[in-house]
Amino acid sequence: MTQGERAVRLLLIGPPGSGKGTQGKRVAQRYGVEHIAAGDLLRLEVETESGIGRRAAASMQRGELVPDALVYELVMPRVLAAGKANGYVLDGFPRSVGQAEEGRAIFEDNDVAVRLAVLLDAIPDDLLPRLLERAQSEGRFDDTPEVIRARLDVFKEEVEPLLAFYRERGLLVTVDASGSPDDVWAQLQAVVEST
Numbered sequence: 001m002t003q004g005e006r007a008v009r010l011l012l013i014g015p016p017g018s019g020k021g022t023q024g025k026r027v028a029q030r031y032g033v034e035h036i037a038a039g040d041l042l043r044l045e046v047e048t049e050s051g052i053g054r055r056a057a058a059s060m061q062r063g064e065l066v067p068d069a070l071v072y073e074l075v076m077p078r079v080l081a082a083g084k085a086n087g088y089v090l091d092g093f094p095r096s097v098g099q100a101e102e103g104r105a106i107f108e109d110n111d112v113a114v115r116l117a118v119l120l121d122a123i124p125d126d127l128l129p130r131l132l133e134r135a136q137s138e139g140r141f142d143d144t145p146e147v148i149r150a151r152l153d154v155f156k157e158e159v160e161p162l163l164a165f166y167r168e169r170g171l172l173v174t175v176d177a178s179g180s181p182d183d184v185w186a187q188l189q190a191v192v193e194s195t
């Protein structure tokens with residue numbers, strides 16, 4: 001899909017390990033939109049020791065949310081640019097109702113608002129093992145058992161108001177994310193193409 005009325009502007013919501021990154025990459029490839037992954041962007045800043053990275057590192061190492069101002073500085077320009085070009089798939093932003101409110105104000109003013117929010121509904125017991133396996137292969141600095149548990153706790157605290165925000169606007173769809181990546185992708189594609 002390309003520019004204009006039908007451009008994909010999708011938000012993926014889900015706990016750590018639910019497959020936001022995995023599915024976000026597929027959405028980007030299939031629909032020619034930009035995959036904007038807040039965590040990936042922040043980790044790059046931390047690894048390159050930029051100003052944003054230095055200010056974000058401590059929160060990320062504790063599994064807590066990075067201060068909103070840093071996230072906005074990093075993510076908002078990318079969302080605006082992608083929204084005005086071919087569209088986007090957002091992975092991990094907004095992840096609080098405060099961020100959703102802030103995003104709505106800016107994105108609606110610029111005619112690039114989220115069109116569809118998908119909750120990846122995974123089985124909680126699957127998440128820690130998946131992420132510990134990833135820790136072995138990828139060595140992400142925030143994939144220790146303690147930090148993963150903190151990230152899961154933050155998700156539980158933030159998710160209900162975030163879901164309510166998109167549900168009230170008629171934008172929220174839930175996808176069963178307990179199957180294989182291919183199973184999840186088949187459902188996600190069906191949802192994207194029916195909206």
Ligand code: AP5
Pocket residue numbers: 014015016017018019020021022023038039040042059060063064065066067068071091092093094095096099130131133134142151177178179180181182184
């Ligand atoms: P972020 O990088 O977004 O981490 P997360 O939300 O904890 O999510 P993950 O990346 O761990 O999981 P995922 O859902 O993307 O799953 P994935 O596809 O990789 O955020 C990290 C940190 O950045 C936060 O803690 C915070 O500090 C900061 N941050 C980010 N956004 C922020 C914001 N908006 N505001 C403030 N702070 C922010 O899959 C995981 C593994 O499982 C992979 O190995 C994959 O191969 C496997 N897998 C995926 N799907 C399946 C499946 N269906 N079956 C089996 N295995 C699967």
